[in-house]
Amino acid sequence: MFPKRRMRRLRKTEKIRDIVKETTVNKNDLIYPVFIDENIKNRVEISSMPGQFRLPLHEVRDEVLEIVSLGIPAVILFGIPKHKDDIGSEAYNQNGIIQRAVEEIKDEVGKELVVATDVCLCEYTSHGHCGIVEGGEVLNDPTLDLLAKEALSHAEAGADIVAPSDMMDGRVKAIRETLEDGGYQDTIIMSYSAKYASSFYWPFREAAESTPSFGDRKSYQMDPANINEALQEVYLDLQEGADIVIVKPALSYLDIITRVKERFKVPTAAYNVSGEYAMVKAVSQLDNVDEKAIVFEILTSIKRAGADIIVTYHAKDVAKWLSQSPTAKAVSVSR
Numbered sequence: 001m002f003p004k005r006r007m008r009r010l011r012k013t014e015k016i017r018d019i020v021k022e023t024t025v026n027k028n029d030l031i032y033p034v035f036i037d038e039n040i041k042n043r044v045e046i047s048s049m050p051g052q053f054r055l056p057l058h059e060v061r062d063e064v065l066e067i068v069s070l071g072i073p074a075v076i077l078f079g080i081p082k083h084k085d086d087i088g089s090e091a092y093n094q095n096g097i098i099q100r101a102v103e104e105i106k107d108e109v110g111k112e113l114v115v116a117t118d119v120c121l122c123e124y125t126s127h128g129h130c131g132i133v134e135g136g137e138v139l140n141d142p143t144l145d146l147l148a149k150e151a152l153s154h155a156e157a158g159a160d161i162v163a164p165s166d167m168m169d170g171r172v173k174a175i176r177e178t179l180e181d182g183g184y185q186d187t188i189i190m191s192y193s194a195k196y197a198s199s200f201y202w203p204f205r206e207a208a209e210s211t212p213s214f215g216d217r218k219s220y221q222m223d224p225a226n227i228n229e230a231l232q233e234v235y236l237d238l239q240e241g242a243d244i245v246i247v248k249p250a251l252s253y254l255d256i257i258t259r260v261k262e263r264f265k266v267p268t269a270a271y272n273v274s275g276e277y278a279m280v281k282a283v284s285q286l287d288n289v290d291e292k293a294i295v296f297e298i299l300t301s302i303k304r305a306g307a308d309i310i311v312t313y314h315a316k317d318v319a320k321w322l323s324q325s326p327t328a329k330a331v332s333v334s335r
């Protein structure tokens with residue numbers, strides 16, 4: 001009891017605060033998203049995401065060299081193909097944009113960088129939905145084969161991790177079986193298990209040109225109101241063979257991250273999505289805003305909630321800030 005017990009004793013100096021700190025953000029926790037576009041000759045900035053670009057294939061080597069030199073351990077790749085059709089056939093073309101990018105990256109940096117690929121059809125379909133469409137419906141079972149083919153083609157190109165983000169039922173099982181049959185038993189599946197039908201994806205859809213041409217994604221992505229459903233999704237994906245599970249988005253879903261981590265005790269990733277990044281960038285244009293402090297506070301909250309891994313567009317900035325001052329986190333978060 002006061003005055004013997006004084007909580008402020010442990011807040012007195014920066015060094016004291018450092019030794020009692022419960023959560024830190026490290027470069028090792030980060031996965032950086034990279035967009036590769038078959039339609040462009042030079043990099044194009046994504047208008048709602050200052051500092052983020054779509055890259056042509058020939059710029060990918062330099063990009064990954066920079067990422068490795070910053071000390072970021074992993075990337076997740078998204079492809080924008082030249083040709084889109086009803087069934088997203090470029091998604092599983094062995095010569096497709098992602099397949100070629102993975103080969104180039106692995107050739108350049110090998111084991112220095114973990115390469116994950118987003119496995120979904122929405123960037124490759126003319127209608128922008130994540131599965132095969134018939135009569136205005138997104139069909140589940142016929143989509144599974146295509147996703148499995150896509151994942152296998154990424155593994156064949158050398159991907160370390162495949163990350164299905166479509167939210168079809170049974171896709172992890174289909175992918176795991178296809179990888180096993182193809183001899184890729186060590187390919188990691190990082191499943192977007194609890195992926196919500198969120199309004200925070202708009203900059204991504206602009207970047208990936210994947211806005212659905214009709215309707216929305218509510219018949220396959222989750223209702224933001226639900227918790228139990230997220231736990232069921234994670235349970236099923238683990239049963240089907242997922243190694244890492246993702247909760248997405250991150251900030252409005254910190255409670256979900258906590259519950260998933262506490263319940264399942266498996267490697268848990270949080271996707272700090274495009275709209276969350278865009279908000280930070282938009283507010284950072286204003287006077288007297290300390291972007292670095294905001295970013296560290298956000299990432300700290302995601303880790304504190306229980307995430308082991310954070311997929312974030314802030315990864316390069318964070319890596320630079322941490323290199324300038326290893327205690328950047330302490331200084332900025334406690335301000």
Ligand code: PBG
Pocket residue numbers: 118120122130165166200201202203204205210272273274275
């Ligand atoms: C593909 C996919 C999306 C994101 C990751 N994979 C968009 C969507 O579901 O519409 C969103 C990532 C972000 O907003 O940063 N299905």
